[in-house]
Amino acid sequence: DVQLVESGGGTAELGGSLRLSCVATGFTLGRYCLGWYRQVSEIGREAVAVIDGNSGYTAYGNAVKGRFTISQDKAKTTVYLEMNDLNVEDTAMYYCASARRAGLCVSDERWVDRTVSGQGTQVTVS
Numbered sequence: 001d002v003q004l005v006e007s008g009g010g011t012a013e014l015g016g017s018l019r020l021s022c023v024a025t026g027f028t029l030g031r032y033c034l035g036w037y038r039q040v041s042e043i044g045r046e047a048v049a050v051i052d053g054n055s056g057y058t059a060y061g062n063a064v065k066g067r068f069t070i071s072q073d074k075a076k077t078t079v080y081l082e083m084n085d086l087n088v089e090d091t092a093m094y095y096c097a098s099a100r101r102a103g104l105c106v107s108d109e110r111w112v113d114r115t116v117s118g119q120g121t122q123v124t125v126s
Helices: 109-114
Strands: 003-007 011-013 018-025 032-040 044-052 058-060 068-073 078-083 092-100 121-125
Touching: 003 092, 018 032, 018 092, 018 121, 032 068, 032 078, 032 109, 044 068, 044 078, 044 109, 058 068, 092 109
Parallel strands: 011 121
Antiparallel strands: 003 018, 018 078, 032 044, 032 092, 044 058, 068 078, 092 121
């Protein structure tokens, strides 16, 4: 079974940084697009970043480009999200998610809709 366990959320100051981690088990990472989406209840889900588990190709949502970096450690089957220059609009529940790769990994709603996700970790910026 696919299991994704997030950690690293918390509270950060405006302009600060946080790093999220996600341990992925139960599937072959190289066949999946892994990444993060976030959810604010009144807004809905927003794709944040995606990485191709095989090639390492990355894609980002427009709101986080240049500030967030997604990476993976294949040996540890772990995906990371380094978040810098945080602002209030980054406050959300962040979910680690995966979907079987079908073409290029793209950070968009279609990827989010196909994903299995973890329980989420809250990020609050104040």
